[in-house]
Amino acid sequence: MKKLINSPDRVVDEALAGMAAAHADIIRVIEPNVIVRKDAPKKGKVGVISGGGSGHEPMHGGFVGMGMLDAACAGAVFTSPVPDQMQVATRAVNGGVGVLHIVKNYTGDVMNFDMAAQLTESEGITVKAVVMADDVAVKDSLYTAGRRGVGGTVLAEKIVGAAAESGANLDKVAALCQKVQDNVRSMGMALTSCTVPAAGKPTFELGEDEMEIGIGIHGEPGRTRMKIAPADQVAEMLLTPILEDLPFRSGDRVLAFVNGMGGTPLIELYVVYNAVNQILKGKGITIARNLVGSYITSLEMAGCSISLLRLDDEMTRFWDAPVHTPGLRWGV
Amino acid sequence: MDATGRLSYDDVRDWIRRFAGEIAANKQYLTELDSAIGDADHGINMDRGFQAVVPKLDALDGDDIGLACRTVGSTLISTVGGASGPLYGTLFLQFAIALGVAGPIGLSNWLAGLDGAIAGIQRLGKAEPGDKTMLDTLMPARDALKQALSEAATPSAALAAAVAAAEAGMKATIPLVARKGRASYLGERSAGHQDPGATSAFILVKAARDQWVV
Numbered sequence: 274m275k276k277l278i279n280s281p282d283r284v285v286d287e288a289l290a291g292m293a294a295a296h297a298d299i300i301r302v303i304e305p306n307v308i309v310r311k312d313a314p315k316k317g318k319v320g321v322i323s324g325g326g327s328g329h330e331p332m333h334g335g336f337v338g339m340g341m342l343d344a345a346c347a348g349a350v351f352t353s354p355v356p357d358q359m360q361v362a363t364r365a366v367n368g369g370v371g372v373l374h375i376v377k378n379y380t381g382d383v384m385n386f387d388m389a390a391q392l393t394e395s396e397g398i399t400v401k402a403v404v405m406a407d408d409v410a411v412k413d414s415l416y417t418a419g420r421r422g423v424g425g426t427v428l429a430e431k432i433v434g435a436a437a438e439s440g441a442n443l444d445k446v447a448a449l450c451q452k453v454q455d456n457v458r459s460m461g462m463a464l465t466s467c468t469v470p471a472a473g474k475p476t477f478e479l480g481e482d483e484m485e486i487g488i489g490i491h492g493e494p495g496r497t498r499m500k501i502a503p504a505d506q507v508a509e510m511l512l513t514p515i516l517e518d519l520p521f522r523s524g525d526r527v528l529a530f531v532n533g534m535g536g537t538p539l540i541e542l543y544v545v546y547n548a549v550n551q552i553l554k555g556k557g558i559t560i561a562r563n564l565v566g567s568y569i570t571s572l573e574m575a576g577c578s579i580s581l582l583r584l585d586d587e588m589t590r591f592w593d594a595p596v597h598t599p600g601l602r603w604g605v
Numbered sequence: 606m607d608a609t610g611r612l613s614y615d616d617v618r619d620w621i622r623r624f625a626g627e628i629a630a631n632k633q634y635l636t637e638l639d640s641a642i643g644d645a646d647h648g649i650n651m652d653r654g655f656q657a658v659v660p661k662l663d664a665l666d667g668d669d670i671g672l673a674c675r676t677v678g679s680t681l682i683s684t685v686g687g688a689s690g691p692l693y694g695t696l697f698l699q700f701a702i703a704l705g706v707a708g709p710i711g712l713s714n715w716l717a718g719l720d721g722a723i724a725g726i727q728r729l730g731k732a733e734p735g736d737k738t739m740l741d742t743l744m745p746a747r748d749a750l751k752q753a754l755s756e757a758a759t760p761s762a763a764l765a766a767a768v769a770a771a772e773a774g775m776k777a778t779i780p781l782v783a784r785k786g787r788a789s790y791l792g793e794r795s796a797g798h799q800d801p802g803a804t805s806a807f808i809l810v811k812a813a814r815d816q817w818v819v
Contacts, residue, residue: 326686349653351644352686380786381687384729388682388691410790416782417789472636472645491644494791 274473281470285327285347292334296599299338306347306354307362308334313343319437319446320344320366323375323430324359325382326351328469329490331600332427332569338598339605341434342375350469350572351491353381359389363398371399371443375429375450377422378406401443403450405429407459407580409518410487410496421489424532424580425457427568428592431601435594449591453582458518460487460511461578464501465536467492467571486510488578490534490571504541508548511579516556521581523557528592530563530580535570537577542566545577562592568600606817610712610760616817617670617710618662621677624812625655631808638801642788647689647801654685654693670710674701674718688786689802692726692739699725712750712760715813719747730785737781737788737795742806745774764814771810778803 278284285306293302300308307324314320323333324346333345343366348354363372372393376386383404390400407425411417433450441449463485466475469492476492479485484507487496502510521527531546533539546565553560561584569578582588595604606612628635628651635648658680665673678697682690703721704714723743732738749770753763776799783795786802 348686349650350646352646352650353688353690355683355686355690357683379688380730381690384688384691385686412792416784417792418786421790469645469649471649472640474640476640476645489787489790491787493642493644493787494794496790496792496794 274468274470276468276470278470281473284470285349288327288330289334289347292599299597299599300334303361303365305358305361307344307358307365308337308347309344309362309365310337310339310342313366314368315343316368317370317440318368319370319441319443320363320368320372321375321430321434321437321446322346322359322362322366322372323426324348324354324362324386325377326353326491328572329570333430335600336427336430336434336598338596340438340594340596341430341598341601343437350471353379353385356385356389356392359386360392363389363393363400364396367398371401373433373437373443373446373450374400374402375426375433376402376404377426378404378419379421380418382422399443401447403429403447403454405454407454407457408489409458409460409514410489423461423490424459424530424569424578425453425582427532427564428457428528428530428580428582429453431596432588432591435591435596438594439591449587453588456519456588457580457582458515459578459580460515461489461495461534461576462486462507462511463488463495463534463574463576465575467535467574469572485576488534488571488574488576490569492571492574504544505548508545508552508579512549512552512581515579515581519583521558521583526559526561526584527553528562528564528582528584529553529560530582531565532569532578532580533567534574534576534578535567536573536575537567539566542577545579549579561589606760612710612712612715612817614667614670614673614709618667618673620813620816621662621673622659623816624809625659627808627812628652628655628805635801635805638799638804641798642783642791642795643801644787646687647805650685650687650689651693651805654681654690657684669707671701671704671707674698674704688730692730692802695725695729696722712763713754716747716750716754719743719750723747732785735781736785737778737783737800737803738785739800739802739806741778741781741800742771742774742803742810746771746810761818764818768811768814771807775799775803775807
C-alpha cells in the first residue's frame, strides 16, 4: 500500500489538523473531530450540519463555511460518525431557530444521526433531519438497506446552505432539502477499488480490463462487473438509469454534476462531461448549471459518478448564491 | 461460572474482556469478510470500540453486572460508529436492562439478557432472520440455549448447544443474499460470502462458552 500518510491510525486526526491550519480563516476543528464554521453559531440563522465517514474529502468538512454547511462530523474512514459528534456539532451551530441534519442514507449514518437528534431534542434544540438517497444503482425495496446518499448530497448541501444563509426558517430549509432529494438522481462506476489505510489492501480487485458499475462511495463492489468501455458508452450506461428513474424529460432544465471518485484526473472527467453534454442535448434536456470535479470521493478510487438535478428557479437561485468553503467557492 | 451455573460479576466482565481479545485477534479476518461484501472496516471499528471498553470496565467498582453492560454499550456507541456501534451498543444496553439484576446471575438470566438484546437489535435495525445479519447467529444461539435449559441440560451442555447453533447460523449466512446493511447494495453478489456481523456475533457467543466452561 503506497499512501502519503504517517500511520493509518492517525490519518483522520492529522488530516483534520491540516484542514484547520490551511483554512483557519473559514473553519475550526473542535473535539471530537467536528469541523465548525468559524463564525458559528449565527444567532437567528438555521444551523445546517452533515457528516459521514472520512475518506470522501472534500465532503463534508470541505463544505463548511458561508453559504453551505455550518458544521460537519468526521467519522473514521468510511465509518459513520458517532452520536456524540453530532450532538457537539448541533450545539455549536445552534442559533436559536433550529438545526437541520442532512443525513446520507446508510444504515450507520441514519442510526447515529437519529440517536444524536433524540439526545439534542432533550436539550431543547429543535432538529429536523432529511435523508439523501439519490443513488439509482440500488433498488429501494424491502430487500435492501435502501438507496445510498451520494452525489446529490453535495448539491443539497450547497442549495440548502444558501437558503439558511438567506434567513429561511427551519421548515423551509428542510422542505428545500427534501425537494432536492426528490429531484436528484445519481449513478457511479469505478475503474479501481481503493485501499482503506487501516486495512492495508484494496477492498476489491478489478482486472486490467474491467470496470465496476453501480458503485457507492465506500470502496465496496457495485452491482455489475464488465469489460471496460469507452467514456461515451460509460456516460450512456450511467445516464440511462438516471434519466429513466425520475424520470427526466425533454424540456427539463438540469444541473449536471460529473464527479471524480478521487483517483480519476480532471482531463477524463471533462471527456465524460463532453459525452453527458451531447447525450442530454440529444434528449432535449437543457444543462442550465454544472459541476465537474472531485467533490464526493472514495479515497483514491478511479472512476466517476454522474448526478442530475432537475432545477427550478428557487434551486437555481440558491445554487448561484455566494459560497465560501474550502471545497467550493464563488461569489466572494 | 460455578458448578451450578451461577455467573459472578467477574465471570461476566471476563467474558467481555475475552471477547475484546478475540476481536483484536480476528480484526484482520473480520475486515477481510467486510471487504468482500462491505467497506473493509468491521474488524477495525469493533477493535477500536473494545480497546476503549476494556479500560472503562477495569475502572468500575466491580459489583454491578448491569452497570458493566451499560458501560460497554454506551462506550461502543461513542467509539465504534457505523451500524455496528449502535447495534452492538444496543445489544449490551438492552442486555443490561433485561438482566435486571446487579449481582450474580444464572444462565437463565443470561438467556433473558440475550433475548432482550435481540429484541433491541431488531427494533433498531429492523432485520428479520435470513437477512444476513448478526441476528442470524444470535437468534439460533438464543433458541438453542432456551431449548437446552428447558430440558434441564447442564450449564456446559447448554452453552455448547448455543455455540454450535451460533456457528451453524453464522455459516448459514454464506449463501444468503443480504437484505440489510451495506452488503445489500451488492444484491446477488453478496451470496457466497459469510457475513462479518454474523461472524463477530459468533465470536461473542463462543467467548462466553470459552470463558465459563473449563
